[in-house]
Amino acid sequence: MSPGHRTPGALVVHPDPALWFLLPRAHRRGRTTVAWDGDATLGHVVQSLGVPLTEVGALRLDGRPAAPQDRPAPGAALAILPVDRPQEVPGATGFLLDVGLGTLARRLRVLGIDAAYRNDAADAELVREGAARHRILLTQDRGLLMRRALWAGAHVRGDRPDDQLADVLDRFAPRLAPCTRCTACNGELAPVAADEVAGELEAGTRRSYAEFARCRSCGRVYWHGAHGKGLERIVEAARAVVARRHP
Incomplete structure (x- = not known):
């Protein structure tokens, strides 16, 4: 037997409930047993269960911190924890x-x-x-x-x-800056005088609104129009979610 060879066996896996939705139904419980071929890393074991490492915040092997590249011993207990939010x-x-x-x-x-x-x-x-x-x-x-x-x-x-x-x-609790980006191309918006965009607007829009912005990338013109209430709902809901993470 070569020095690097490990005996195949099984691992006892404890996936956090927050990750159960990614697992096959047979493994959606607090403790499950999976086959281990003797050479696979912890990262391979986790992903073989359907859990991308992007969703893993920490691994613990027999109660100690472990890395995805580590290789366990047969019968070891692996805890899979979700990403912190x-x-x-x-x-x-x-x-x-x-x-x-x-x-x-x-x-x-x-x-x-x-x-x-x-x-x-x-x-x-x-x-x-x-x-x-x-x-x-x-x-x-x-x-x-x-x-x-x-x-x-x-x-x-x-x-x-x-x-x-x-x-x-x-x-991710990103910083919010509503109405500063183009919804069509993702470019940044910049204020623009009404007379500069008058030729691009319908008469009703020119009469009803005084503040406009233009996308620096694609040139699209924006104003607080008919979709304002719908957008305000999205913004207020977003602020409430982010506030929970940054009270």
């Missing part, structure tokens, strides 16, 4: 959203949160862009979160955009 990601410049989260991207932009998105990006492109620009990749694709080249990522919980937005705000 709010989560800080040093060096992050903003978010990058998977193709299925377009509505979430627009809502983040309404709140002034840097949220890059396009609906034709392939998985490999998303991983490369996230790493190159130090963006946190938001997705509901667990396979995407398990890619080795991923810089930082998070699994977005919820089927409804309201729930998805609440989850991202609760997890």
Whole structure:
């Protein structure tokens, strides 16, 4: 037997209840036993259960802190703990959203949160862009979160955009700056005089509103229009979520 060989066996795994939704139904309990091939790292064991390491805050092996690259002994007890909230990601410049989260991207932009998105990006492109620009990749694709080249990522919980937005705000508690970003392209908005944009507006809009902003990137013009009440609802709900993390 070579010095580095380990005897196959089993591990006793204690997944935190906050992570149960990621596990197969057979493992959704406080304690479960999984087969171990003798060579797999803790990180491999965790991901084989369907839990991306982006969702793991800490690992404990027989009660002691452990790292994903560690290899356990047969029969060891592994505790999988979730990421602490709010989560800080040093060096992050903003978010990058998977193709299925377009509505979430627009809502983040309404709140002034840097949220890059396009609906034709392939998985490999998303991983490369996230790493190159130090963006946190938001997705509901667990396979995407398990890619080795991923810089930082998070699994977005919820089927409804309201729930998805609440989850991202609760997890990261980003600074809110409503109505400062273009919902179409994510560019920054700058105030613009009404007479400078008058030719781009319908007569009713020119008569009804006096304050306007223009996107520095795409040139789109914004004003507090008919969607104001709906946007205010999103903003107030967002402030309430973030306030819980930063009382």
